[in-house]
Amino acid sequence: MNDVVKCTSRNIPLPIQREVRQRCGFGCVICGMPLYEYEHMMEWAEVKRHVVDEITLLCDQHHREKTGGLLPREIVEEANRNPFNLREGVKKPYDLHFRGAEAEIVIGGNKFTCKDQGYGTFMIPVSVDGVPLVGFVLTDGHLLLNMVVFNEFNVPVMHIKNNQLFQSTIPWDIQLVGTCLTIREGKGDILIEIIFNPPNKITINRGRFLKNGVEILVRPTNILIINNASFISNCSAHNCSGGLIVGHHENRIGGFMTVESVSRLNRNLEAALAFEKECLARR
Template structure:
């Protein structure tokens, strides 16, 4: 968090952010990119005494950098602010340009449309969609994505994606975001297909003990802490309140109405390995009396059976 010489924090209230988004057309005023940041234009943040929405614009990272490097003048941005590109074209573009039509979200082989909460894990809405806040505003995606160790790698708050600097690598090429834990180790690959589709091409995550992995057009796998394993290579959910509701000991699909079509699905249970099962079933370690019945179930006394070799 930054604080300027007047004690103003760089945290902007949600209501003011919304007013800025609406005025700017929900994208960068200069290029229309839907991945943006809030920029104090005049006065700059260093000289601002308040977060006045009339003096703040949306700029994408590229345009902001060009302004900082003085390649793009603030005078040009002021002109754009009076007539934002998004307002001219009627839409914003970028990885999360969803437009005004209900988007389709694909997570591996799970396809959802008109679903309020796509995935819920132990009560947490991991992936959800909100309707437009006002006329002319886009649908809003909110999501929390983690890696296979349960550490946050990306979150989406009202169409704004945020990645932590703890990630090993975050690469953005075109409309695709790729996050790696190490060289060649991809834990998330996500792409947008503006303005109606968002696709999770690849994901390996754990949240609250539930493991979730997927590959586009290949599979979706869920493993609960109790050992339940669900695998599906085709699942379509439409119009449900919750698409996939996952708990420690149960999984529900298509909660709250709507329609569900499952092309292929298997539900198994992961059992411990045989050595572990034997170890778990073995009696607790204690000294066996010589005249007790031998635990090997031979019927003989311990001293005349297994105890005789001790």
């Protein structure tokens, strides 16, 4: 904390940016918006230094208001001491702009596509124990993305409900930059990276889907289910309600790969990684 970096560059060093994000609850301190800019509370021209405690997060609107003089510094400082997202607990959702009659989800190079076939069309590429982890619902011309990300403690840390993105303050770091949402559990430890390609596509090339002891690794060119060392690569499914369906599902979903029973206790990470290596070498 309080690293003073006297410098001539306005670029804030990345570790300082991260500390600011964590302190501000990953959103604008005034309204909680997950799209923000880093704001020196004291005039940059005067201080010319990057100190964690002197930098805060403001969304575009509140940044403009501050710069234009409509939002006084005292109010920003007050919000910085008690940021919206930490105060409110539940964050204000951010609306994603998905639409159309066709949807596409790419996970680890595997492609899931779907066309609206009337009311209630849905596509769930990954589901564990009856919980859809990622999917689109296509209904009446609307295209609705739904997603939930769990951490190692089986706690949901990010939710997208019908195109509304709800972050939480549980993860170590969460960042929405451009179209890319990254959730980290520690330094260099990416829980998941989601690229939104509106109007109708998302891509996941890195990360882990975790739920009830099931661990599904996502790599740029494959998926690996750790529990039973399943390697999935270069698959594509069209108009298939389910993709990778793991564990018991009360309401059965037809999928291109259904794995009813996987052990949650005797999973062997090393064996699974060795098998993945073998598969990749064979290609």
